[in-house]
Amino acid sequence: MADKSQNLLDDQHLGEYVGAVISPVNYTEEETLGYMKRLRMRSDGSFSFVLDPQLYFPGSEEGQLPGWRFFPSQFRSGDYTSAKYWTDIAKNVATVGKDLHAQYVASPAVVPKVYDNSYFELMTTVATSFADHADDRFEPMQSLIVSTRDLAATPERAMIVASIVGATACKWIYLMLDTDVRPRLELSDAERLFAVMKLISVLERAGKRVLVGYTSSDVLLWKTAGATACATGKFFNVRRFTRSRFEDKEEGGGNLPYWFEESLLAFVRAADLKRLKVEKVLSNATVRNPLAEDVLLAIEKDVAWVKLSWVAYMWWFADVEKRLSSGDTKAKDLFKIAQQVWTKLDRHDVYMSERLNTGEWIQAWLQADADFRKWRDALS
Amino acid sequence: MMTAQEVGVAICKKAGYHFNEPAGEGSFKHTFRVERGGVFFALKLFKEPPTERSAREIEAMLRCDHPNIAKLVAVDAIRLKSNTFYYQVEEYLSGGTLTERIGSLDPSRIASLARTLSAALHHIGSHNLVHRDLKPDNIMFRDSSNADPVIVDFGLVRDLSATSLTATWHMRGPGSPFFAAPEQLNNEKELIKPWTDQFGLGVTLAYGLFEAHPYAQPRDSPETIVTRVAERRRPSPAFVAACNNAGLRPLVRMVLPFPIERFIRTHDLVDAWR
Numbered sequence: 001m002a003d004k005s006q007n008l009l010d011d012q013h014l015g016e017y018v019g020a021v022i023s024p025v026n027y028t029e030e031e032t033l034g035y036m037k038r039l040r041m042r043s044d045g046s047f048s049f050v051l052d053p054q055l056y057f058p059g060s061e062e063g064q065l066p067g068w069r070f071f072p073s074q075f076r077s078g079d080y081t082s083a084k085y086w087t088d089i090a091k092n093v094a095t096v097g098k099d100l101h102a103q104y105v106a107s108p109a110v111v112p113k114v115y116d117n118s119y120f121e122l123m124t125t126v127a128t129s130f131a132d133h134a135d136d137r138f139e140p141m142q143s144l145i146v147s148t149r150d151l152a153a154t155p156e157r158a159m160i161v162a163s164i165v166g167a168t169a170c171k172w173i174y175l176m177l178d179t180d181v182r183p184r185l186e187l188s189d190a191e192r193l194f195a196v197m198k199l200i201s202v203l204e205r206a207g208k209r210v211l212v213g214y215t216s217s218d219v220l221l222w223k224t225a226g227a228t229a230c231a232t233g234k235f236f237n238v239r240r241f242t243r244s245r246f247e248d249k250e251e252g253g254g255n256l257p258y259w260f261e262e263s264l265l266a267f268v269r270a271a272d273l274k275r276l277k278v279e280k281v282l283s284n285a286t287v288r289n290p291l292a293e294d295v296l297l298a299i300e301k302d303v304a305w306v307k308l309s310w311v312a313y314m315w316w317f318a319d320v321e322k323r324l325s326s327g328d329t330k331a332k333d334l335f336k337i338a339q340q341v342w343t344k345l346d347r348h349d350v351y352m353s354e355r356l357n358t359g360e361w362i363q364a365w366l367q368a369d370a371d372f373r374k375w376r377d378a379l380s
Numbered sequence: 381m382m383t384a385q386e387v388g389v390a391i392c393k394k395a396g397y398h399f400n401e402p403a404g405e406g407s408f409k410h411t412f413r414v415e416r417g418g419v420f421f422a423l424k425l426f427k428e429p430p431t432e433r434s435a436r437e438i439e440a441m442l443r444c445d446h447p448n449i450a451k452l453v454a455v456d457a458i459r460l461k462s463n464t465f466y467y468q469v470e471e472y473l474s475g476g477t478l479t480e481r482i483g484s485l486d487p488s489r490i491a492s493l494a495r496t497l498s499a500a501l502h503h504i505g506s507h508n509l510v511h512r513d514l515k516p517d518n519i520m521f522r523d524s525s526n527a528d529p530v531i532v533d534f535g536l537v538r539d540l541s542a543t544s545l546t547a548t549w550h551m552r553g554p555g556s557p558f559f560a561a562p563e564q565l566n567n568e569k570e571l572i573k574p575w576t577d578q579f580g581l582g583v584t585l586a587y588g589l590f591e592a593h594p595y596a597q598p599r600d601s602p603e604t605i606v607t608r609v610a611e612r613r614r615p616s617p618a619f620v621a622a623c624n625n626a627g628l629r630p631l632v633r634m635v636l637p638f639p640i641e642r643f644i645r646t647h648d649l650v651d652a653w654r
Binding site: 120160164205 | 639
């Protein structure tokens with residue numbers, strides 16, 4: 001959960017969410033216990049928590065992390081390439097997970113300098129020894145951080161990484177994508193997207209369950225690949241899994257309100273939304289969004305709508321994940337529609353407020369989706 | 381200088397066995413059939429003093445205790461005329477190897493062998509071991525029936541909890557290339573796991589039934605087939621179709637090029653053959 005997000009969990013429009021990822025960077029152990037208890041009482045225990053120890057970036061902004069009992073004393077100077085370094089950390093993360101009564105706990109993991117086979121083997125060994133500490137008190141997840149650049153380096157790379165990780169004792173994989181895409185821009189390299197889709201697909205086919213963390217509208221691709229679940233947050237695509245996410249809390253546009261428009265598969269500003277309404281290109285998902293009317297009213301009256309925008313986006317995310325899981329909606333159809341709508345807007349000389357918001361990534365998503373389906377068909 | 385047979389006779393005298401006859405010779409050992417109390421045993425005499433690899437073989441065999449894995453009875457040394465000779469005694473398998481039965485096995489026999497040997501692989505994997513040299517020569521039988529196959533020769537065993545003994549520059553990794561998995565051929569240590577044996581067993585069983593490698597195309601030489609496996613092509617469509625027709629679908633999955641595509645847990649492999 002992003003900073004100061006816990007109140008969103010109470011929002012009546014976000015009832016489709018079945019769980020939340022605990023963020024030790026943003027909350028102390030005490031605060032975490034408090035909101036977990038409150039939510040458990042409200043949800044009759046059906047709401048799940050995932051403890052992610054977030055030890056990814058030694059040397060970055062640590063936030064509340066040092067106050068957590070699993071925080072290693074040598075976090076900045078430890079040799080995290082050695083299995084021995086992780087032994088106590090894994091045990092301590094498991095202990096905290098049990099004390100919090102988290103249903104899922106992710107293994108500790110670090111972002112490496114090089115994503116080579118030995119790194120993935122080490123993280124798999126750590127996760128397997130971590131799983132030994134679960135004692136059936138929580139479901140252990142292997143944290144899997146992959147570089148999209150590395151994953152697309154050769155056609156085989158995703159399969160090799162999946163094979164190394166396949167040896168884990170954990171049934172669940174908590175996948176995080178290390179990209180060099182700037183916040184607010186969409187992932188738009190078709191080969192890299194295809195590589196991630198392959199990774200998710202083969203892990204799921206092998207009987208693993210993949211939870212993709214830090215996702216946004218890219219949920220469409222990961223669900224198409226077969227991911228069991230995806231997690232998102234209020235900051236949409238502006239705070240993807242990047243080092244900067246953990247370093248500069250006030251930058252990156254986190255407090256700007258955006259509307260996610262399914263017909264464009266894009267985050268748009270207030271003025272854009274008004275233009276889209278005039279052009280009559282708003283999607284059915286927008287029409288059904290229970291926050292849409294309030295947002296449009298707020299824009300009309302020129303009042304703040306940041307919180308509304310968060311809830312509206314998160315409502316869309318849960319809604320589209322449900323539609324994709326049930327098969328009611330196919331990502332490819334949404335890509336095609338978005339391509340047509342962007343073309344129409346271009347013909348009508350309608351441009352978005354932000355210069356780089358042009359829908360160019362849709363072509364890459366279509367390509368990744370097509371490559372993925374061809375690859376999957378060839379395998380079967 | 382004593383001959384190997386003379387040493388064998390001397391060992392029998394010291395250890396209380398009756399010497400029968402020579403039973404074969406490999407790269408590293410002479411084998412003799414010996415007998416005690418009406419039961420036959422295989423006496424294996426090392427040609428050179430045991431290396432660390434030999435020690436791992438012995439350690440692996442001692443750790444395994446499964447009806448379909450060769451039993452190690454004793455490991456010892458004898459000093460004769462200022463020389464030390466090392467030997468081990470194993471159960472004697474009189475039914476010969478799978479190699480001798482190739483061509484005479486039908487799909488139901490193959491399924492039965494797969495069922496039994498998958499359970500043995502599960503046992504090996506549960507001890508964190510990888511055999512790494514499964515092939516028809518290393519599947520033996522206790523008698524003339526096909527009921528009791530036994531995995532033998534742990535000379536290339538890899539203990540996953542110990543340091544690798546294979547040099548990283550090794551081009552093809554140890555083992556018999558024709559039956560080896562891609563990760564073994566490419567010497568990808570991080571990928572050598574129990575699923576590597578699954579591939580070897582899959583190719584062995586496929587060869588036992590079809591007398592052809594799953595990746596073979598018409599007129600392929602063995603070298604071409606090995607290259608095809610190393611490059612991670614796919615099993616031939618003819619092989620896939622033949623397995624499907626014979627009711628042996630799990631065999632296809634066992635020989636897929638990437639470990640993640642195979643049965644990643646050995647008990648899933650066992651379940652698949654039930």
